Amino acid sequence: CPNRANLAYETGTTPPACPPSGSQCVVVPTAPVVTIAKSASAPMPTGNPDEYAITYVVTVDNRGGSTGSYDLADALAFNGATISAISAPAYATTTGDIQDGALGGFGLPAGGSIVTNESIGSGGSERWTYTVTYAVADGDIASDCSIPNGGLRNHAGLGGDSAGAPPAETCSGAPSVGIVKTATAPAPTGNPNEFTRTYTVDIANTGSLAGIYD
Numbered sequence: 001c002p003n004r005a006n007l008a009y010e011t012g013t014t015p016p017a018c019p020p021s022g023s024q025c026v027v028v029p030t031a032p033v034v035t036i037a038k039s040a041s042a043p044m045p046t047g048n049p050d051e052y053a054i055t056y057v058v059t060v061d062n063r064g065g066s067t068g069s070y071d072l073a074d075a076l077a078f079n080g081a082t083i084s085a086i087s088a089p090a091y092a093t094t095t096g097d098i099q100d101g102a103l104g105g106f107g108l109p110a111g112g113s114i115v116t117n118e119s120i121g122s123g124g125s126e127r128w129t130y131t132v133t134y135a136v137a138d139g140d141i142a143s144d145c146s147i148p149n150g151g152l153r154n155h156a157g158l159g160g161d162s163a164g165a166p167p168a169e170t171c172s173g174a175p176s177v178g179i180v181k182t183a184t185a186p187a188p189t190g191n192p193n194e195f196t197r198t199y200t201v202d203i204a205n206t207g208s209l210a211g212i213y214d
Contacts, residue, residue: 032068038168051135058128062120069119071159076111078152080141085133097124139176143207175211
């Protein structure tokens with residue numbers, strides 16, 4: 001019976017040499033380890049009143065030694081705002097992977113499935129990018145990520161063979177711009193039936209992000 005040895009090495013490095021002559025080497029790759037991360041841009045004004053757009057990038061990596069697969073979904077909960085448009089997720093990779101899963105129905109009103117049964121090679125990295133356009137209806141709620149039902153939230157998670165991986169969540173705030181106007185009492189100018197009044201307009205942003213106004 002030939003000799004047998006079990007040699008361990010780090011994924012991505014060169015396997016060590018087999019033992020001396022007469023032994024058998026069998027390379028057993030490690031299991032896939034699929035993870036998810038997410039980033040969000042700063043809200044960008046669209047030019048319409050109280051309307052902004054945020055671009056999200058979801059990155060899925062496989063740090064294991066074998067090809068893995070995953071389902072990807074993102075649930076949007078924009079508290080204090082109304083979503084008016086969601087772009088179709090754009091796929092990209094820098095590791096030679098191929099988008100081969102079934103695209104989902106991700107869109108209005110709250111996101112949903114992006115892809116199912118998507119394969120990703122060992123050491124692979126895949127990115128999904130999409131933009132959400134929304135109008136702020138209640139700036140106080142939309143700007144407050146410190147309360148469970150506040151802020152512009154989303155929850156991206158993996159399913160399928162990669163179910164159980166920690167999700168990726170973000171919460172963006174919002175501006176809350178308000179206006180207050182005061183006026184002095186009419187003051188006589190000294191001319192018959194002529195008066196003056198002084199008006200003061202105060203603009204305040206009590207939200208968590210910078211805002212704009214006309």
